[in-house]
Amino acid sequence: DVKVTQSSRYLVKRTGEKVFLECVQDMDHENMFWYRQDPGLGLRLIYFSYDVKMKEKGDIPEGYSVSREKKERFSLILESASTNQTSMYLCASSPSRGASNEKLFFGSGTQLSVL
């Protein structure tokens, strides 16, 4: 089975801290995604990547950046954490771009609290 692993299940940070959320997938998937999930707002796409060193903005990229130096790893960076970034962060991967077998596999999520 595909495994998408997020480094932390729960994380507590202070306002202004730089925060790194790490995600690793073990199935050689080309595509990786970062979503955040908030009550009443559903899942919203922050950034995605279709290849190593490539990144594209999703619907809500402000306040975030990403890094994909290796195919299996996709990092989400909060340069200066703010309280409105308190959320559940979900990483996902999918095998290929524009193919009929493209479906998302999600990690278990990181619940980030910014105090």
Added chain:
Amino acid sequence: DAKTTQPPSMDCAEGRAANLPCNHSTISGNEYVYWYRQIHSQGPQYIIHGLKNNETNEMASLIITEDRKSSTLILPHATLRDTAVYYCIVRAYIYGQNFVFGPGTRLSVLP
């Protein structure tokens, strides 16, 4: 904006079939219908997807109307572990098209 409409919640008795409807009246010819579900405190899980034919796998069946404007996900024998939020998504296989999750349907399977 999500291109689908789902009821916010549904109940189903354990052991009975759960039929979850989805309206996607503006679906385009190249868009597929996907279903995911999210059990509490976990990431969403892929269930099934289809274009125009009905599909079945070990988890569920997907029935798409002939005009493709609506579909139904069927869990044939719901169990308590099927209690989750179910998301219906329409998406084309083209670059830049991403999965847009709406609020979904919260299915409660009752003992």
